[in-house]
Amino acid sequence: SASAVLRPPGESTVVVAHRGGLPGPENTLPAFEQALLTRAAFVETDVRLTRDQVPVLIHDATLDRTTDGHGPVAEHTFSELRTLDAGAWHDPRYAGSRIPTLDELLALLAPTDMNALLELKGTWSIEQASLLVDLVHHHGLTDQVVLQSFDAATLHALAQCAPHLPRFLLAEELDGDPVEAVRASGCVGFGTTPELLAAHPQALAALHEADFVVFCFTVNSREVADLLRAAGVDGIITDTPALIGG
Ligand code: G3P
Ligand code: CA
Numbered sequence: 001s002a003s004a005v006l007r008p009p010g011e012s013t014v015v016v017a018h019r020g021g022l023p024g025p026e027n028t029l030p031a032f033e034q035a036l037l038t039r040a041a042f043v044e045t046d047v048r049l050t051r052d053q054v055p056v057l058i059h060d061a062t063l064d065r066t067t068d069g070h071g072p073v074a075e076h077t078f079s080e081l082r083t084l085d086a087g088a089w090h091d092p093r094y095a096g097s098r099i100p101t102l103d104e105l106l107a108l109l110a111p112t113d114m115n116a117l118l119e120l121k122g123t124w125s126i127e128q129a130s131l132l133v134d135l136v137h138h139h140g141l142t143d144q145v146v147l148q149s150f151d152a153a154t155l156h157a158l159a160q161c162a163p164h165l166p167r168f169l170l171a172e173e174l175d176g177d178p179v180e181a182v183r184a185s186g187c188v189g190f191g192t193t194p195e196l197l198a199a200h201p202q203a204l205a206a207l208h209e210a211d212f213v214v215f216c217f218t219v220n221s222r223e224v225a226d227l228l229r230a231a232g233v234d235g236i237i238t239d240t241p242a243l244i245g246g
Pocket of ligand 1: 059119191
């Protein structure tokens with residue numbers, strides 16, 4: 001379960017399939033299905049709300065890069081988004097892949113022991129965050145889900161409506177003490193880059209000392225992954241789980 005891997009014993013560092021990982025198109029069901037065949041302990045994905053408040057899985061705020069649609073995700077209804085192709089841009093083999101709903105991903109994971117690292121993109125109100133949390137409950141996945149966000153207001157909303165679900169603060173830059181930032185956010189972990197950890201050599205030990213877990217994104221080099229493992233990083237978020245997972 002997610003709670004078991006949040007405190008990995010000794011040398012074990014978990015692998016997280018970033019956006020489902022390659023070779024499939026990011027944040028699509030084919031990518032998530034492929035991740036189930038790797039040694040990844042988690043799939044990571046990005047959640048956004050459609051205009052009619054359906055949680056869907058897409059990284060960018062706009063449709064243009066990863067679909068044949070245009071403009072902001074938040075200005076389209078779910079039925080509009082569902083007509084778009086989310087696979088052909090990546091490889092013609094995946095033409096016809098759709099933007100998945102969070103509901104579809106959770107249904108895929110429920111019968112498995114795969115954990116989900118759900119990133120809430122943008123800023124979510126308590127009411128909006130509750131829509132996501134209700135889906136996690138509906139699928140009986142409270143033990144297999146970790147929530148994360150770069151956004152302080154969203155983490156605060158999650159702390160209110162899902163105090164029982166583990167949350168990670170994401171940051172690529174540091175203003176001040178990372179331990180204080182994670183503590184203030186009410187999170188149990190910190191997701192950051194190898195560059196930030198290298199620039200703040202005391203940060204990893206200080207976070208561990210304070211009992212926080214530390215995941216690193218996005219690590220696609222075996223050498224960097226091995227260095228992070230040796231340093232005791234708790235999770236490695238990668239586009240290439242088959243390579244990094246060994
Ligand atoms: O898991 C954290 C990582 O996914 C954050 O960056 O841009 O890939 O969502 P991004
Ligand atoms: Ca993400």
